[in-house]
Amino acid sequence: MLFSSVGFLFRFLPIFIIVYLAFPKYRNIVLLIGSLIFYGVGEPYFVLLLLLSVAINYGFSRYMFWEPQSPQSNRKQKAARRRKRALVMAVVVDLGVLFVFKYWDFAAGSINGLAGKGFLPLLSLALPLGISFYTFQMLSYQIDCYRGNIEKRAGAISFATYVCMFPQLIAGPIVRYGEVAERMENRRVRIRDLENGLKLFTFGLGLKVLLANQIGTLWNLIMTAGAGRLHPLVAWLGAFSYSFQIYFDFWGYSVMAMGLGKMLGFSIPRNFDHPYTSRSLSEFWRRWHMTLGSWFKEYVYIPLGGSRKGSVRTVFNLFVVWAFTGLWHGASWNFVLWGIVFFMLLSLEKRTFGKSLERSRVLGHIYTVLLIPATWVVFAITDMGQMAGYLGNMVGYHREGILVGVTQLVRYLKEYGLLLIACAIFATPFPVRLYWKWKDRWFTVLILLGIFWWSVREIVLGSNNPFLYFRF
Numbered sequence: 037m038l039f040s041s042v043g044f045l046f047r048f049l050p051i052f053i054i055v056y057l058a059f060p061k062y063r064n065i066v067l068l069i070g071s072l073i074f075y076g077v078g079e080p081y082f083v084l085l086l087l088l089s090v091a092i093n094y095g096f097s098r099y100m101f102w103e104p105q106s107p108q109s110n111r112k113q114k115a116a117r118r119r120k121r122a123l124v125m126a127v128v129v130d131l132g133v134l135f136v137f138k139y140w141d142f143a144a145g146s147i148n149g150l151a152g153k154g155f156l157p158l159l160s161l162a163l164p165l166g167i168s169f170y171t172f173q174m175l176s177y178q179i180d181c182y183r184g185n186i187e188k189r190a191g192a193i194s195f196a197t198y199v200c201m202f203p204q205l206i207a208g209p210i211v212r213y214g215e216v217a218e219r220m221e222n223r224r225v226r227i228r229d230l231e232n233g234l235k236l237f238t239f240g241l242g243l244k245v246l247l248a249n250q251i252g253t254l255w256n257l258i259m260t261a262g263a264g265r266l267h268p269l270v271a272w273l274g275a276f277s278y279s280f281q282i283y284f285d286f287w288g289y290s291v292m293a294m295g296l297g298k299m300l301g302f303s304i305p306r307n308f309d310h311p312y313t314s315r316s317l318s319e320f321w322r323r324w325h326m327t328l329g330s331w332f333k334e335y336v337y338i339p340l341g342g343s344r345k346g347s348v349r350t351v352f353n354l355f356v357v358w359a360f361t362g363l364w365h366g367a368s369w370n371f372v373l374w375g376i377v378f379f380m381l382l383s384l385e386k387r388t389f390g391k392s393l394e395r396s397r398v399l400g401h402i403y404t405v406l407l408i409p410a411t412w413v414v415f416a417i418t419d420m421g422q423m424a425g426y427l428g429n430m431v432g433y434h435r436e437g438i439l440v441g442v443t444q445l446v447r448y449l450k451e452y453g454l455l456l457i458a459c460a461i462f463a464t465p466f467p468v469r470l471y472w473k474w475k476d477r478w479f480t481v482l483i484l485l486g487i488f489w490w491s492v493r494e495i496v497l498g499s500n501n502p503f504l505y506f507r508f
Contacts, residue, residue, distance in 0.1 A: 040495055100122035223300075312405070357379075370419075
């Protein structure tokens with residue numbers, strides 16, 4: 037079920053909120069059941085996989101701290117071995133399930149291609165919605181339990197509710213249990229929380245429907261009009277349009293998740309901090325998908341040694357993190373390439389000009405604004421030949437001549453010019469600052485009402501309405 041759908045906005049959400057508020061003593065149970073219904077509308081069969089994953093991980097966490105009767109002398113040693121064994125089993129099971137559903141066909145197809153024959157079968161399994169996100173949440177819980185970072189372990193209902201909570205179940209943010217543990221056990225929902233949450237949700241809905249969806253049509257037009265035979269300016273226009281689409285699509289979803297969390301009595305962490313205003317790629321990735329970056333830093337980069345074991349080891353650790361980051365986004369070679377490209381660029385920044393860029397207000401922004409759209413082309417186009425053709429178009433290289441030229445560029449700018457300006461403005465911090473400054477003013481309420489009904493109109497008319505991160 038999409039947040040930006042009539043079914044969610046006018047059926048699921050109102051009914052759920054009424055039931056949620058009517059049973060304050062059973063809010064975790066209501067939230068769990070509601071979340072399973074939310075997930076089951078789009079993925080009825082994979083609800084069983086989700087529940088099985090939750091049950092197995094809860095069993096591992098209980099086993100991690102199970103204390104059988106044993107002599108006092110070796111009790112600590114046995115407990116340490118048991119915790120490690122439980123963690124290893126949880127990691128193997130969780131990543132194993134993720135590999136089978138998301139990566140098996142990619143790995144088997146690549147191996148078959150190298151071998152020249154198909155001796156590994158392709159499973160052709162559908163990808164369960166949100167599996168990358170909820171797998172990482174369960175892993176973070178297991179690792180935090182092993183490290184002793186969670187003061188009070190979750191009960192069965194609390195753990196299941198934490199994993200399945202619908203505002204962040206299928207596209208994040210990736211929430212750690214410690215961030216919601218207190219509210220999971222005891223939370224109040226005030227009228228003020230409902231009001232502020234609804235305002236924030238509407239703001240995110242506008243970002244998604246009125247900006248991401250609309251600018252996404254320009255990217256689709258350019259790709260279908262003749263990718264590989266584009267005038268350089270048209271190619272750059274397409275790259276900028278996709279950059280805006282993926283940003284407002286994912287940021288809008290994250291803001292809606294934060295608003296829904298506030299309505300339910302939770303504080304869901306912020307996932308974006310105006311990344312397109314960055315002065316370097318390193319800064320960009322400190323501001324983009326911050327919960328994923330934090331997850332890889334906390335559970336992969338630092339355990340590998342981070343930057344504490346010399347320059348060579350630091351480069352290797354960065355390579356591992358970015359290889360995993362690319363693969364996390366999708367089982368395709370373009371995602372692997374995308375991760376490697378960022379690894380090389382970030383390594384170069386760290387060793388040479390990164391600090392100088394961040395000190396330069398003008399050069400840093402120009403550098404980021406030119407490089408980020410090119411990297412998004414690598415991310416967006418899965419066909420390597422088509423990707424190479426598009427990147428070649430951006431620097432003026434054409435194999436067969438220009439098919440989409442200046443005439444079409446002028447038409448695109450006339451049709452989408454104001455939308456591009458709006459996207460550029462909303463990519464800066466100023467609209468958000470104005471929102472937080474004036475969110476309680478009467479005119480802001482009127483503006484948000486207008487955004488809500490305009491968004492509903494676009495949804496009903498059947499405009500382009502994908503969530504790009506759902507496929508990751």
